[in-house]
Amino acid sequence: MIHPDIIRKQRIILCILLALIIMTIIVSLGLGYSSLSYDRLIPTLFGQGTFKEDFVLFSVRLPRIIITLLAGMTLALSGAILQGITRNDLADPGIIGINSGAGVAIAGFFLFFPIQAGSFVYMLPIVAFVGALVTAGLIYVLSYKKNVGLQPVKLVLVGIGFSMALSGVMIVLISSAERAKVDFIAKWLAGNIWGSDWPFIWALLPWLAILIPFSLYKANRLNLLGLNEPVAIGVGVSIEKERIILLLTAVALAASAVSVTGGIAFIGLMAPHIAKSLVGPRNQLFIPVAILVGGWLLLFADTIGRNIIEPAGIPAGIMVAIIGGPYFMYLLIKK
Template structure:
């Protein structure tokens, strides 16, 4: 009788979590619709509806299909990718403050992108498709450097040392990018400044096609590894006892997290804190079980970025980079988490 009661309670709890995830999907759809109506040139809901079905003017079709829709899709994709990347990093390191931006992974990816754009400024389709691979290399090298510097023989990696090392590496890479700007042309300098501010600079369908394969391949793989992440979070000793090859799985999951972060940076610039805020908010909504936490983190991250981008495009006459809007929320939240961890 007691077992049946517990089973029923668990089913009700799981159903509530599924409903929360469904609500997040609805909120993203609502934000998507609002974002299509919002911008320097406003389109009413009726005009958006007519344009979607081929009844809008040429000007309205260009605004919606060539500028807004690809940017909105990219906002959702990078929000999902960064949030899931942060969720993986927090789980495998058992560190609530882990985030690809804070740890310097985004900076490593960004440095490679800036170098490539600086020396090869032509933006054809093939170069755009190549950018995520280049970002992955930069992010991977940064991750290896951070891991090597934070590792201490006999102790492993402590959460505090990992964060401090990541912040230091990110600061060093950012300084290198600033030094790099001294030899740039005005056009290239404008790009670097835009990237550092966290603006979604890749906002056409070519960039969507460059990012989409990474998200479509890596997210399902990570979702399939949800139970493995649950076990890893229990600790290496227990995970090994349950038959999980901890080191191999950790490396594969870390590579997936780096791939998501690197591909996102290739089209979004230095947007930070999404990988920190998304998983934390999702955990408050659905708990710590990865089967629910991973999809909830993805949806929360996508909602956060699309909302920040919409606000940045509408609050003033001039566009505010998405990264700045996210940072206004994320920086105080990071300080709060840091104080709580102490």
């Protein structure tokens, strides 16, 4: 039974975060290389803008903002699930190599399997999922000990090792690629929001529409997996089955996000920690908060990054790393 005061606190925090996201979206819509005055936003949204205003809002700004927001939410949820199933506060899809596995799969697909542009958009999340799944499976197997079970610290260390090794594989792929294709991979590695068009949103939405409600449904299972294994088994939880199901969910979430945003780490690390500090460690309470925190963090980082240096800007992945790197070191020392 969750105390009503805590539920009330969670709802207030969710409302504040929603207001913060809306404010950031409004600011982001008006900022950029092609200016769009704020008093023209509402008329343009309702079809009363000039050709330039329509193009800037509907073809450039709005799809990028929506993609960034959805990807941040997805990465945050993936990180929350990984931290729950591994009982390790340092778990994050970017840090433990899952994003790198997705990236190598996307790079290989992009370089060696030419496909029509219309199909390419919808194939990317699937290709990323396969690459991330293979990587996560290998990390899981190497971190598992028969008589002990999954070893959380070993999982992070093995994951970091995989991330470094896959970075080497990516360099080998780049060295054999054409210049134009190298530019694409370089943008992906830097965490540049490259899939900023409406088809990418339609490709991402089905994954989120299924996986976010499923994850919330499984929140209580995550609470039980956070207990020690004898207790979890005692209350009737099939530990390995639940871990594998939730691991597949986390991998699919991370893969679908990085297929359109590139290699962005630390969102899945920071958002769950911030949410836990606000509403406590129960998954039913902090996961919805973490989802909104993750969406806002990536949206804020991208808004700042693309307006610091015009017109190219600084990739969102680098902006997030500037914040997340010190935070990761703090958690590493603390834990």
